[in-house]
Amino acid sequence: MTARRPTLAVWKFASCDGCQLSLLDCEDELLPLAGTVEIAHFLEASSAVVNGPYDLSLVEGSITVPSDIERISQVRAASRRLVTIGACATAGGIQALRNFADAPEMAAVVYARPDYVRTLSTSTPISAHVPVDLELRGCPVDKGQLLEVISAFLAERRPDIPSYSVCVECKQRGNVCVMVRDGVPCLGPVTHAGCGALCPAYARGCYGCFGPMDSANMPSLLATFRACGVGDDGIERMLHTYNAWAEPFRSALDDEVDSR
Amino acid sequence: MTHRGDGSRVLRVEQLARVEGEGAMHVEMHDGSVTDVQLRIYEPPRFFEAFLRGRAHTEPPDITARVCGICPVAYQMSACNAIEAACGVVVDGGLRELRRLLYCGEWIESHTLHIYLLHAPDFLGFAGAVELAQAHRAVVERGLRLKKAGNAIVERIGGRAIHPVNVRVGGFYRVPARAELQSLADPLRRALDDALATVEWVGGFDFPDYDHDWELVALRHPTEYPLLDGRVVSSAGLDIAPEQFDEHVEEQQVPHSHALHARIRTRGNYLVGPLARYGLNADRLSPLAREAADSAGLDGVCRNPFRSIVVRAVEVVWALEEALGIIDAYEPPPAPAVEVVPRAGTGAGITEAPRGILYHRYTFDDAGTILDARIVPPTSQNQATIERDLWQLVERNRELDDEALSLRCEQAIRNYDPCISCATHFLRLRVHRH
Missing domain, CATH: 3.40.50.700 (NADH:ubiquinone oxidoreductase-like, 20kDa subunit)
Known part of the structure; x- marks a missing residue:
């Protein structure tokens, strides 16, 4: 049987x-x-x-x-x-x-x-x-x-799904940081791993399609984006895509205003 | 489930399988005559055209890819064409060839998915490809190999098979080195053998004898089998540029569907997709694809929707040859993209998605912010034609019992490879007989 x-x-x-x-x-x-x-x-x-x-x-x-x-x-x-x-x-x-x-x-x-x-x-x-x-x-x-x-x-075991950021995968892959090298805004530091750091490997910034990682430091990243020349509209567009309703993407801009 | 009594018959098939998405079909018969046919598309509306307003001119390729996980490249290509047209930019040469190569990958993947996993089981009496594999494992393995070859192209150029990340307005973020593409050539040559075997395999299926006289609509390019660009032509003499599409085609909303019905203003319903492309462009096929078509018994025009599986198989042969040719001639373009400076205006773009022409139109302000967006997917163009086809099919087959007739209707819907995600949710088939 x-x-x-x-x-x-x-x-x-x-x-x-x-x-x-x-x-x-x-x-x-x-x-x-x-x-x-x-x-x-x-x-x-x-x-x-x-x-x-x-x-x-x-x-x-x-x-x-x-x-x-x-x-x-x-x-x-x-x-x-x-x-x-x-x-x-x-x-x-x-x-x-x-x-x-x-x-x-x-x-x-x-x-x-x-x-x-x-x-x-x-x-x-x-x-x-x-x-x-x-x-x-x-x-x-x-x-x-x-x-x-x-x-x-x-x-019947726990799946091995890492919860760190895309940044870790980027280092593992040996990519050069697009934000440091080219000043290209990249959501990698706050985005959940899983893609294998695809976008930086193709010379573009991560657009956050895996959504926010746990304990993402949004204020720090938003400050870096502003230093790259991205304004409120640009930041809103970057966060308002496929995971827009997930916290902290959802209210990162509001939280930033509140903390000022 | 069938209920009979008082001379009326009601038949329900709760869910139609092996289509992309979910919807419903409703047929009513009185005294043996069909009085109503509705293809009901319940796919919850997602309002892409609404939330594209206010976005930047650089964003539609990534955003509209999410309309459809099966043909994201089609959305990216039509979006780029429309935006570049609005900005007065032509992307040509090596970048155009690289786009065509990426698109060939999607055709191979999408057509093979439909041929082996969704459509062939109908002709051979199986519920799906897994069941088919229990009887014909080597055949299904051939299909999966072929599908994988198409996906390999999309992954190599686009980064991943679904929602590729490398497409941008003006070209790409990074173009591959020659060696990166060369390594695809051997697997693609093996895939070409699999594709030729596929044409032979599906060419031997039994096809019901149906012919329709629908107006066929497809792109037409001066020298190429249509893919990325061209004029919109039809079997009734239509011959227009993409920016004239709105003048000739209107969309109507019907109460029973979340997908808008498109029709040619002066004539009515029409057909897009493989049968239309082939019927209007058979002379543009490569010699090998032409030979495969001939040996499978296709002549210049095929008007039997059940035989669309053969046309898809021929188009896979064509796409593989085309891909091999592009790879062979490939030299990396000098820059990964041309600059696209936004300006106020409207642009339209049409490309040949695997399921037929896909229209995008955008209007921008001078900063490149989207003021208006319009997308007409192939399935909403075919919807009225599918309903008419079902109408005739039910009338011609009313002697069949409910179960056989329902199955025949489901198969007829699958002939069109409807992408109900571009338009559906659950497909529920109901035939009411009074």
């Missing part, structure tokens, strides 16, 4: 599909993985759906419509472990820019009949609605980290 394989489910909320696509981008690992876990619910990959409960659920996307508040509760109830994958599920995503603005006004920019569109005025992370076992960062997630999370789950 063979042991039952653990079941894996993948769920999508408001998002671009990129994080779940990362799983299909594991070209070398996909078929071995499918032999180790039972892919029980992954609509993008298969029309065969196995009913829950599921041992591990990967959740992509943020909560932006009323019906998804109920749906995420159902997913949570059907999942032994729930891991959010990517900036939308973990921080609300780029669509959380609506949280700083007037959502009905935004709908009127895109749609002639905004009354046909049912949407919440906010985009919120999964953790604002249900308990989450782990949050994987990135826009998109790194597929190596995604495989690490699944492997750790199968081995």
Whole structure:
């Protein structure tokens, strides 16, 4: 008698599909993985759906419509472990820019009949609605980290997901600091590691797509940005992207004003 | 689930799988005739066009990539074209070739994903590629190898396969050394063999006999198979520059969808994507791709959406040859980007995303701040055509039982490779029979 394989489910909320696509981008690992876990619910990959409960659920996307508040509760109830994958599920995503603005006004920019569109005025992370076992960062997630999370789950160990900043990865990679050398503003000092310091390796500043690291020193970095010649507008644009709703990116400028 | 009684039939398929995103379909029949078809797109709206207002002219390539994780390069390229047009800059020579190479990588990756993981299982009676691999492992491994070759191009130039970081208005942040690209050549040559085998494989599938007379719309370039630029042409004689797109195409909002329906003002619905590109540009294919198309039984125009899988496979052959040619001739451009100085004005850009033409238009003030943005993705252009196709398909197949008819409808939707993330959320198929 063979042991039952653990079941894996993948769920999508408001998002671009990129994080779940990362799983299909594991070209070398996909078929071995499918032999180790039972892919029980992954609509993008298969029309065969196995009913829950599921041992591990990967959740992509943020909560932006009323019906998804109920749906995420159902997913949570059907999942032994729930891991959010990517900036939308973990921080609300780029669509959380609506949280700083007037959502009905935004709908009127895109749609002639905004009354046909049912949407919440906010985009919120999964953790604002249900308990989450782990949050994987990135826009998109790194597929190596995604495989690490699944492997750790199968081995019933803690995943090895470093919590230091992109700066550490930059040093490991041997990059020259773009902020020191070129005066290019870079969010690396406050951004969660995981990408392997990609942007500095391509001669540009980090744009924070893995979101803020724990205990980020925002006032210090903002002072450095100002020394690079970046004003309030520029700083706001840099922070208002894929993790805009995550603290301390969300209120770094306000906090700076308060502390003056 | 099927309920029958009082002569009325209601059929529901709760979720449509193997499309990018989620939506729903609704069909109503009265006395055996179809009275309504709605492709319902529930993808929660994300309001990109609204929050682009007030952003800098340098930002759309990174931001709009996030519309779609499957074709981010398409968004980056259309955004760059539009912004550069507004600023009066032409990016040419080696930088243009490098952009085309990056884009070829995305075509290879996206088309192969659709062929092997989303579409082929329909023709062979499997639920998905994992199930297909249990019976034909070597075939699925070939598809994954091919997909990986496309991703390798995007990763090498762009830094990562999804939301590449190296694209900027005016060019790139860093251009690769010749040796960095040369090392891609051998795997791509092997991938070309896999691509030719793919054409042969899908060419042997059984295709239902369907032909449509939709107006086909695609880019047309003076010498190249269309990818990064060109005029917008159609099978009904349209021949316009990208900046004339709004004069000829309008978008309408319908109550049942979060994606706007595009139509040609004077004529109505139309089709973009591989069938349209191929139908209007078959003469621009490379000899090897042309030969592969011929041997798979495609003539100059293919109007059967079920055979779009063959056209995609032919386009993968073309993209691999094109990529190999660009790599072979590559010399690093003198600078990674040309300067793009902002100015007040409007610019439009259209490129051929894997699923068809993708239109971006931006209006800037003199400091380069975005005053207005408009994006028309391929799937919203095809939406009305998909509905018409379903309408005819249901009428022609009303003798099928509910389950078979539903499956046929789902397959018909997948023929268009709809990217519902560029427009969807959950696809739920409902057929009501009265």
